[in-house]
Structure formats: C-alpha cells, structure tokens
Amino acid sequence: MLQVKVHTEEGSTKNFSRSVFLEVLFVIVDFVKVLCYAVPILAMHIFRTFIPPKLKDVSGQTVLITGGGNGLGRALALNFASRGCNVVVVDIDLAAAEQTCAELRRNRVDAYAYRVDVSSYEQVEALAIDLHKNVGPVDILVNNAALVYFDFLHNTSVEMANRTIDINIKSHVWTTKVFLEKMMERKRGHIVAISSMSGMYAFPWAVVYSTSKYAVNGFMAAVTEQLRLQGYGDHIQTTCVCPYYIATRKDIVEFLKKPRFKLLTTEHTARVIIEGILRNEVILAIPPFFDLGVRFMQLFPVKIQQLVRDYIIREYELNSS
Ligand SMILES: NC(=O)c1ccc[n+]([C@@H]2O[C@H](COP(=O)([O-])OP(=O)(O)OC[C@H]3O[C@@H](n4cnc5c(N)ncnc54)[C@H](O)[C@@H]3O)[C@@H](O)[C@H]2O)c1
Structure with a gap:
C-alpha cells in the first residue's frame, strides 16, 4: 500500500x-x-x-474642439480650419467660442459655436444629440478644455480640486463616451487628448492639476488598448499630447518667472500637435526630447531623479523672485 x-x-x-x-x-x-x-x-x-510619414488629408472633415474659445484650443481651431476642416467650437464661454468661429469662417469653412460645460455628462450628451441631428458625425474629437492653474495642495480649496477633477478628467470620459459609438459604427475617427508634461513628470506646485493630467494619460492608454483589442485599432486613432509650458495666458507667463527652458508659443504648439495628429502619433510630447528624458530618468532611483530636478530642471528657481 x-x-x-x-x-x-x-x-x-x-x-x-x-x-x-x-x-x-x-x-x-x-x-x-x-x-x-x-x-x-x-x-x-x-x-x-x-x-516622417505623409500627413493625412483631413479637408472636409468635422473637428470638435473643447475649450476652443481661447488659448491653445483657439489656435488648434484656426489651424484645422486653414486645412479645410469644419470646426465645432465648444466652450463654457459662448462669446469666446463665437469669436473663434467668426475667425474660422474667413477660411470658408463651417464653424459652429456651442456653450457647453464639458464636466457635465447631461450637457455633453445633449451636445452629441444636437450635433448628430444638425451637423453630422464628428471625425476628430479634441479634448482640450481644462482648468490650468498652479497651487500647492494645502492652498487648493476643496471646490477648486473638485472642479479640476470634473473638468480635466471627467470631461474626457464623457465626450469620448458619447462620440465613440458613432465612430465605431462608421469605423472612422480620431480621439485627441491635450494632456501635459505634468502628466508624465509631476509638477510640485500644481499637485491637483498634475494629478488630473496623469489620469488623462491613463485614460488614453486604456482607450487605445480597448480599441485595438476590439479590432478598431486601424480605424479609430488616438493621440495623447503632452506639451511643456505654453505662453497661452498672462498669469502662466508671470508665474514662471525663470523657466529653465523657453515657453512654447501657442501657434507653434498648435501646428506641432496637428502634424502629430495627422501622422497618427499615439503619444506626442512637445518638445519630443522631454518625453525621452522623463522615461530615461524614471529608470533611476528617486534620489537620482531629484538631482535632475535640482540641477537640470532647477524647479526652485522657476517661481523665485
Ligand atoms: N498653457 C500651458 O502652459 C499648458 C501646458 C501644457 C498643457 N496645457 C493644456 O492645454 C489645454 C489648453 O490650455 P490653455 O492654456 O489654452 O488654457 P486656457 O485657459 O487659455 O483655455 C481653456 C479654455 O477652456 C475653456 N473651459 C474651461 N472650463 C470649461 C468647461 N467646463 N467646459 C467647456 N470649456 C471650458 C475656457 O473657457 C477656455 O476657453 C489644457 O488642457 C491644458 O491643460 C496647457
């Protein structure tokens, strides 16, 4: 046994x-x-x-840009219109959206201004219904709207933190959710997120803002993978854009008293972003070497990363008088 x-x-x-x-x-x-x-x-x-590959032709396509009334969103709208795209400008500030549309029409394209708070699912859903009825399907969705501000965590009010999370993160989920189904039906579309370098490299004086941009990068990575797994990878493209500081607003320029690297100009950034979109780039860091630098830095222990912050980025000098 x-x-x-x-x-x-x-x-x-x-x-x-x-x-x-x-x-x-x-x-x-x-x-x-x-x-x-x-x-x-x-x-x-x-x-x-x-x-680089040839840029794809987007003339005649419909582009929706959130936060298109000011700053980078407005510059993106103007550049898309100069390439013959019809543009839907969505902004919480209707007067600014209408002003952008008036400029876009000079390119003999159709331009539509909508007042929408993109942090509200109900408003975003109503926008999609109206657009599908009156304008047609969206070919390129550019999620650009965000609250851009600098504040240490202990100085950030609960209300501001909530608004940042709602506008900077949830808006991406809502707009992508309402427009994705039609893109899947048509087997055509491009989803763009304007994130930030602070979504790859944490900004100490913008803790909640930086957190929101890390979330956007994660969201875009997950959506990209979902589309690939479901067989839409060749039909619906995604681009996640991570720019360094852009001189869009006076308060940003004034806050960064001594930036180690020159601030990007709005028009230059818009052109680089659109060329990246038209080359179907999945992740687009501006300028590109920042992306490589951040990834390389992350191979090393945190203490070494801090040396790079102290001696190369020189963060303590950025906002000193
Ligand atoms: N400026 C920079 O240094 C910088 C750097 C990297 C990335 N970015 C990103 O670029 C994008 C644009 O930044 P910007 O500097 O042009 O900002 P901006 O403040 O100049 O413009 C933002 C636009 O979004 C609109 N908006 C705000 N809340 C909204 C809401 N709830 N619903 C609809 N519209 C709303 C505003 O009215 C405004 O027209 C943002 O996603 C930002 O995070 C900016």
Whole structure:
C-alpha cells in the first residue's frame, strides 16, 4: 500500500516537472515571437523619426474642439480650419467660442459655436444629440478644455480640486463616451487628448492639476488598448499630447518667472500637435526630447531623479523672485 503511494507521488512529481518545463518553453517561444515582430517595428519607428510619414488629408472633415474659445484650443481651431476642416467650437464661454468661429469662417469653412460645460455628462450628451441631428458625425474629437492653474495642495480649496477633477478628467470620459459609438459604427475617427508634461513628470506646485493630467494619460492608454483589442485599432486613432509650458495666458507667463527652458508659443504648439495628429502619433510630447528624458530618468532611483530636478530642471528657481 505504502509502495503504491510512493509510486503515485513520484509520477505526479514527474508530471508536474514536465508541465513546468512546457510552460517555461512556451513562454520562451512567445518571447522569441515578440522579438521577431518587434525588430521590424522598431526599425520602422527609427526610420520614421528621421523621415516622417505623409500627413493625412483631413479637408472636409468635422473637428470638435473643447475649450476652443481661447488659448491653445483657439489656435488648434484656426489651424484645422486653414486645412479645410469644419470646426465645432465648444466652450463654457459662448462669446469666446463665437469669436473663434467668426475667425474660422474667413477660411470658408463651417464653424459652429456651442456653450457647453464639458464636466457635465447631461450637457455633453445633449451636445452629441444636437450635433448628430444638425451637423453630422464628428471625425476628430479634441479634448482640450481644462482648468490650468498652479497651487500647492494645502492652498487648493476643496471646490477648486473638485472642479479640476470634473473638468480635466471627467470631461474626457464623457465626450469620448458619447462620440465613440458613432465612430465605431462608421469605423472612422480620431480621439485627441491635450494632456501635459505634468502628466508624465509631476509638477510640485500644481499637485491637483498634475494629478488630473496623469489620469488623462491613463485614460488614453486604456482607450487605445480597448480599441485595438476590439479590432478598431486601424480605424479609430488616438493621440495623447503632452506639451511643456505654453505662453497661452498672462498669469502662466508671470508665474514662471525663470523657466529653465523657453515657453512654447501657442501657434507653434498648435501646428506641432496637428502634424502629430495627422501622422497618427499615439503619444506626442512637445518638445519630443522631454518625453525621452522623463522615461530615461524614471529608470533611476528617486534620489537620482531629484538631482535632475535640482540641477537640470532647477524647479526652485522657476517661481523665485
Ligand atoms: N498653457 C500651458 O502652459 C499648458 C501646458 C501644457 C498643457 N496645457 C493644456 O492645454 C489645454 C489648453 O490650455 P490653455 O492654456 O489654452 O488654457 P486656457 O485657459 O487659455 O483655455 C481653456 C479654455 O477652456 C475653456 N473651459 C474651461 N472650463 C470649461 C468647461 N467646463 N467646459 C467647456 N470649456 C471650458 C475656457 O473657457 C477656455 O476657453 C489644457 O488642457 C491644458 O491643460 C496647457
């Protein structure tokens, strides 16, 4: 009886070792497959860095831009219109949206101004219903609206933190949710998020703002992967844009008294963003070396990252008098 038991244990141990061996073998085979697929993709990526692909033609397409009444949103609207796009300008400030639309029409394109608080799901849903009835489907959705401000966490009011989370994060979820279904039906569309460098590299004087931009990056990564898994990867593109500081508003320029790097201009940033969108770039850092720098820095221990902050970015000087 005892002998039979020992025999059985030996057998099951052998079976177990065989199945572990097979598991490891399968993982090695899968890893080799990944390497075989990755090499040509990487080679193409490097090639495309030096010889970018042709920009896709978007003339006649409908672009919706949230926060298009001012700053970067307005510059994006003007650039899209100069490429022959019809533009829907959505802003909480209707007068500013109408002013942008008046400028857009000089390019002989259709322009529509809507007053919508993009943090409200009900208002965003009503916008989508109205647009589908009166304007037609949206080809490119640009989630640009955000509260941009600098404040340490202990100085940020609960109301401001709530508004930041509602406008900077929830608006992306609401607009994408209401426009995605039509894009899936048409097998055509492009979703763009204007995030920030502070979504890749934490800004100490803008804790809630920076948090909101990390959330936007996570949201865009998840949506991109959902679309790929569901077979829409070749039909619906996504672009997550992470720019450095842009001189859109006087208070931003005044806050950054001694920026280590020159602030970006609004028009230049809008042009670079649109070219990135038209090349179907998934992640677009502006300027591009910042992205590489941040990723490289994150390979090192936090104390070394702090040395980079202290000696290269020199954050303590940015807002000193
Ligand atoms: N300015 C920068 O330094 C900088 C840097 C990186 C990224 N960004 C990002 O670029 C985008 C645009 O920034 P900006 O500097 O042009 O800002 P801005 O303040 O000049 O313009 C924001 C626009 O959004 C609108 N808006 C605000 N709340 C809204 C709401 N609830 N519903 C609808 N519209 C609303 C405003 O009325 C305004 O027209 C933001 O997402 C921002 O985070 C800005």
